[in-house]
Amino acid sequence: MHGEIRGLNEECGVFGVFGHPDAAQLTYYGLHALQHRGQEGAGIVTTDGTKVHAAKGHGLINDVFTQSQLDDLTGHASVGHVRYATAGDGGYENIQPLLFRSQTESMALAHNGNLVNAQGLKSQLEAQGSILQTTSDTEVIAHLIQRAGHINKEEAIAQALTMIKGAYSLAILTEKCMYVAMDPRGIRPLSIGKLGDAYIVSSETCAYDVIGATHVRDVKPGELIIIDEDGMRVKSFSAPIQRTLCSMEYVYFSRPDSNLDGKNVHASRKTMGKNLAKEAYVEADIVTGVPDSSISAAIGYAEASSTPYELGLIKNRYVGRTFIQPSQELREQGVKMKLSAVSGIVEGKRVVMVDDSIVRGTTSRRIVKMLKEAGATEVHVRIASPPLKNPCYYGIDTSTSGELIAANHSIEEMREEIGADSLYFLSTDGLESAIHDGEESMEHGSCQACFTGNYPTEIFPSTIPPYEKE
Incomplete structure (x- = not known):
């Protein structure tokens, strides 16, 4: 990609593994294949079922991780992320996956996209007593999930997803489970693959070739996919809306050896x-x-x-x-x-x-x-x-x-x-x-808002920078 020489910067890349003893190493290779989607920072979080391990840093994949760090990232499941800062600044605290620990369960989030109602939600959360540690809109999702209280994690995530607006392809890892979700418009790409019995999650299908995995299916708009030791389950948290996958994924962002919507x-x-x-x-x-x-x-x-x-x-x-x-x-x-x-x-x-x-x-x-x-x-x-x-x-x-x-x-x-x-x-x-x-069709449409000005979602005033409103 040559976006770095012309001012059009990549978004982010999400990669995950569930059910493989070398989850961290596979995620490292997967993130290499997604490096074109973000070069400012990278991170990997793993779990062995009881403990969560994390490593992240500024720069390219090769700059962030050493072999000894990867060896310390033990476990059968992982989520990884490469980022270009779109919402939030480039501070270390904003490098994903964002990891949140509680007395009962840890939660790591990796997010590609941007929430158009993040500022309004942040104001609500702070008014209700939340203390935000980053300037990333991804943290909003974590707070909404935690505030769901006593209901189970699956329902808490589904409830939180109904409150956020905009673009998100999301992978969430806890000690026992991985959750994968896509916004109701399907603006950013995300898919599921298999490597033996292990499940793989990737922003682009090109990453499957690198690790020898096969592409199984794209994540559909409005879906919440639950992956655990019993396999994979799919539920919908939103009614079907025509997909509007970002047309710039085809024009520029995605690697030429990736497939989007089967093309x-x-x-x-x-x-x-x-x-x-x-x-x-x-x-x-x-x-x-x-x-x-x-x-x-x-x-x-x-x-x-x-x-x-x-x-x-x-x-x-x-x-x-x-x-x-x-x-x-x-x-x-x-x-x-x-x-x-x-x-x-x-x-x-x-x-x-x-x-x-x-x-x-x-x-x-x-x-x-x-x-x-x-x-x-x-x-x-x-x-x-x-x-x-x-x-x-x-x-x-x-x-x-x-x-x-x-x-x-x-x-x-x-x-x-x-x-x-x-x-x-x-x-x-x-x-x-x-x-x-x-x-x-309902399943295959594209967002051309950057060309036409017709946005597929409501754009909240707080989304627009002050200097753009003048």
């Missing part, structure tokens, strides 16, 4: 590229994609337009993440460090540059300039998604329209800003047909 991500991206070629063909000599998430769409565009696909841009995989640089000037320099134009390929050529999205426009401008400096006679930019015009409140780091170039400029103004000879974005119909083959 391969690489195949969907290729179709986006093909639809883009049908909508916005331009005579050119070569097609190139911006590594990595745009390669599939570029291949599709090349196939549909009968234009040769070439590696006109190369990614340097050994440069550190550039979004940690403190200034915009240094971030822009980081683009040049991370991507290089292949002058021997693009020199004297009319180039179609395919990218998955434009956030601020900074990176697109740098890449167009790079291609022209390498000798490209024309650079035609084709974007395999509609313009990003609206903030996301469900877990993507675009919470204000002020940072979105498409929200404040026309297509022609954007073209001039990035220095392209032409600029075209995929239509919403073109995106939808690529994701669902032109067919929508």
Whole structure:
């Protein structure tokens, strides 16, 4: 992924194991496969049935865990998490899984998504005497579960889930049991797999291949799945609503070897590229994609337009993440460090540059300039998604329209800003047909709020940053 060089940051990744003696080691490998979903922090919590063990820290998986730490994480069940901070700051206390201990039972929570009514719930909880230890909206879920009182854990979780609004794919681990849940709209992905008799939970199916597990089923919207020593049970805590899985999972976030709603991500991206070629063909000599998430769409565009696909841009995989640089000037320099134009390929050529999205426009401008400096006679930019015009409140780091170039400029103004000879974005119909083959149902829909402004849930005033309301 190249989100770190263009300002579109990943969400989070959830992984869990129940019923395997090497639960921690499997979770470590699973989180490796989900590393693209978050690089700011990682954690693993395990249980042996009586005791809970935990380790977490800032940075990438390899930076956080040592072999001795993994050896100390004993037990047959575990939950793990990689995070990018969307709600809450980057403090150590916010790194998940969040672990809560009580006299009767411990509880670890790993959450992908964002709650749109978290601030209101926090105010209610504090008014009722709760003391919040983090700035993460995930902690709200734990307090709601605990406040359910004497009812059993399964019912307490179901009751809490009816009170929260927004996007959540959730894995909860106690000493004896694992609970898996998805919001009624199914905005974030989550699925169940098997490895022998053990159950596996993962944000993306690509993680199953790493550990040799098989994909069994996707978690459905409004489901609460209970996994314990007796197996797996499924109950619903919400009436069925049409699923609105985040379309940016297909466009950008998920790995190309993952399947979402039964559809391969690489195949969907290729179709986006093909639809883009049908909508916005331009005579050119070569097609190139911006590594990595745009390669599939570029291949599709090349196939549909009968234009040769070439590696006109190369990614340097050994440069550190550039979004940690403190200034915009240094971030822009980081683009040049991370991507290089292949002058021997693009020199004297009319180039179609395919990218998955434009956030601020900074990176697109740098890449167009790079291609022209390498000798490209024309650079035609084709974007395999509609313009990003609206903030996301469900877990993507675009919470204000002020940072979105498409929200404040026309297509022609954007073209001039990035220095392209032409600029075209995929239509919403073109995106939808690529994701669902032109067919929508109660089980298969997508959220396109960042493109259309039509949010699948109510957006509470406290969700919107003060500077966005002005």
